[in-house]
Amino acid sequence: MKLSVFGESPADEGAVRILVEAILGRPTEPISPPLESRGWPFLRNNLSKVIRHLMFSTETEALVVVTDADSSPIHHPDHEQAGSRYADCRLCCLRDIVEREQKQLSSDSLKIAIGLAVPSIEAWYLCGTDTRGSEAAWLQTEERKRNTMYRNRLKYAVYQTERPTLELEKRCATAAAQRLAQDISLLETHFPKGFGPLIKTIRTW
Amino acid sequence: MIESVHFKNFKALRDATLPLGRFTLIIGPNGSGKSTALKGIQATSRPESHFYLQSVTASKRGMDEETIEIIFDLTYGNVKVARQVCWRSDNSPPQVRYSGEMPTFADIDTALARTRIYSLNPQAIAASVTLNPYTEIGEDGSGLVSVLDRLRDENPERFEALNEALGRWLPEFDRILFSTPQQGMRAFSLRTREGRYSIAAADISQGTLLALALMTLAYLPDPPAVVCLEEPDRGIHPRLLRDVQDALYRLSYPEGIDDDRQPVQVIATTHSPYLLDLYRDHPEEIVIAHKEGLDVRFDRLSEQPYIDELLHGSQLGEIWYSGILGGVPTRI
Numbered sequence: 367m368k369l370s371v372f373g374e375s376p377a378d379e380g381a382v383r384i385l386v387e388a389i390l391g392r393p394t395e396p397i398s399p400p401l402e403s404r405g406w407p408f409l410r411n412n413l414s415k416v417i418r419h420l421m422f423s424t425e426t427e428a429l430v431v432v433t434d435a436d437s438s439p440i441h442h443p444d445h446e447q448a449g450s451r452y453a454d455c456r457l458c459c460l461r462d463i464v465e466r467e468q469k470q471l472s473s474d475s476l477k478i479a480i481g482l483a484v485p486s487i488e489a490w491y492l493c494g495t496d497t498r499g500s501e502a503a504w505l506q507t508e509e510r511k512r513n514t515m516y517r518n519r520l521k522y523a524v525y526q527t528e529r530p531t532l533e534l535e536k537r538c539a540t541a542a543a544q545r546l547a548q549d550i551s552l553l554e555t556h557f558p559k560g561f562g563p564l565i566k567t568i569r570t571w
Numbered sequence: 572m573i574e575s576v577h578f579k580n581f582k583a584l585r586d587a588t589l590p591l592g593r594f595t596l597i598i599g600p601n602g603s604g605k606s607t608a609l610k611g612i613q614a615t616s617r618p619e620s621h622f623y624l625q626s627v628t629a630s631k632r633g634m635d636e637e638t639i640e641i642i643f644d645l646t647y648g649n650v651k652v653a654r655q656v657c658w659r660s661d662n663s664p665p666q667v668r669y670s671g672e673m674p675t676f677a678d679i680d681t682a683l684a685r686t687r688i689y690s691l692n693p694q695a696i697a698a699s700v701t702l703n704p705y706t707e708i709g710e711d712g713s714g715l716v717s718v719l720d721r722l723r724d725e726n727p728e729r730f731e732a733l734n735e736a737l738g739r740w741l742p743e744f745d746r747i748l749f750s751t752p753q754q755g756m757r758a759f760s761l762r763t764r765e766g767r768y769s770i771a772a773a774d775i776s777q778g779t780l781l782a783l784a785l786m787t788l789a790y791l792p793d794p795p796a797v798v799c800l801e802e803p804d805r806g807i808h809p810r811l812l813r814d815v816q817d818a819l820y821r822l823s824y825p826e827g828i829d830d831d832r833q834p835v836q837v838i839a840t841t842h843s844p845y846l847l848d849l850y851r852d853h854p855e856e857i858v859i860a861h862k863e864g865l866d867v868r869f870d871r872l873s874e875q876p877y878i879d880e881l882l883h884g885s886q887l888g889e890i891w892y893s894g895i896l897g898g899v900p901t902r903i
Contacts, residue, residue: 376813402810404845404848404886405848405851405886406884407884407885407886407889408886436883436884437879437883438883438884512879513879513883514851514852514854514879514882517852518852518853521852526827527824527826527827527828528827528852528853529820529824529827529853530827531817531820531821531827531828532813532814532817533739533817534827534828
């Protein structure tokens with residue numbers, strides 16, 4: 367399957383691909399040049415263009431979008447009721463963009479799955495090895511209002527530094543994804559609201 | 572480490588304090604004193620190489636009894652020290668005064684003498700040079716080939732690591748090669764990964780040369796104690812700015828990459844919102860230069876009220892561009 371990953375950092379691309387392959391149970395093929403974003407606003411503002419590019423200019427079969435929640439509200443099943451999508455929920459926001467594009471293009475030939483890393487993808491990488499590796503840990507922490515500090519602590523826990531090089535990020539992200547791929551249910555259990563929708567969609571492919 | 576620098580009557584900096592950390596990125600409009608601050612830091616590190624008349628604020632020229640003062644607040648180990656350099660209008664030799672308790676001021680002078688400003692120039696980087704074992708990378712990047720040659724001979728592990736970094740940053744190349752265009756001279760080229768062709772430095776793209784100079788600086792075993800960089804993003808593709816950030820952090824946080832050399836204090840300037848975006852998680856490392864009439868003020872981004880709220884759902888570079896943070900040009 368030709369798969370594109372649109373995440374917040376080039377370091378995440380390889381790790382997300384490993385997780386997707388574990389869910390699919392088969393290898394994927396990247397497109398070139400790979401997509402790259404510069405954080406949430408860029409991802410939100412450019413997703414519709416990326417969808418059109420992949421559909422019209424490439425042979426991509428599927429797109430996986432993963433964004434950090436940061437301090438935005440965590441997705442809730444209530445958001446999925448028709449007409450009640452929550453504007454501040456990043457998962458809802460991206461789903462709206464996808465649905466709008468598919469409607470305008472009258473095509474859903476490009477398979478699209480969206481994941482929300484709560485509060486950042488480093489929490490996924492810590493799943494199963496650190497108590498901070500769950501959505502519940504984020505919801506319970508007193509540090510939610512100090513998002514930047516919490517993000518840096520998660521980074522330190524994963525990379526042993528708050529300022530990892532891209533090379534180190536890629537190495538640690540790949541190692542974590544390979545570990546998690548052995549038992550993908552860990553992420554599904556600990557990140558039901560952000561990883562849950564991603565795995566649910568991919569399983570239909 | 573220099574914790575802050577206070578400038579009085581130094582060019583455009585009539586009365587301004589610049590807060591610093593191990594790594595500092597200064598943003599602001601043209602003419603807001605960013606480059607002047609770097610020059611002031613260099614002047615204070617080697618006061619005898621600067622003169623009153625060339626550095627005094629324009630409105631103070633010709634006035635008697637005026638002084639230029641630059642004061643460093645430093646921490647040296649656990650000790651706090653202030654180092655004041657004063658140039659007088661009578662052009663007498665600059666005076667250096669210390670305050671605070673410190674037994675070895677000479678150590679600080681020695682460390683500060685290893686302050687370097689870089690405003691890299693691709694032509695200078697590419698130039699072949701006469702071999703000299705004591706050459707260091709010049710302000711414009713000249714002498715790079717000599718430094719690379721020495722790195723290969725004296726620190727082969729670091730040289731190999733630099734080649735690997737080159738391959739990651741610029742995957743079309745895989746190795747730095749050397750040649751002797753004439754006796755006693757050295758030139759360098761880069762080898763293409765595909766086909767293994769040697770591309771002479773003069774034929775290498777400007778951005779690649781600038782990237783190579785930055786990378787080399789980051790892999791030196793004994794870089795300068797304080798590195799001031801003018802627009803390290805210049806000429807480099809926005810997708811590669813993360814590599815620029817990595818090179819700068821490699822200098823200032825060597826422990827993060829298991830390098831046992833001393834940390835370098837890095838002070839850089841930029842006009843790039845793309846580079847700024849990369850510092851979203853470290854607002855304490857960003858200093859905004861505000862131009863207010865003839866005066867300049869420096870503020871840390873982390874001291875902006877509601878910084879977390881400002882950053883929520885937005886890109887730092889875009890917020891800066893909008894003017895919300897200040898540090899942008901004004902129009903008549």
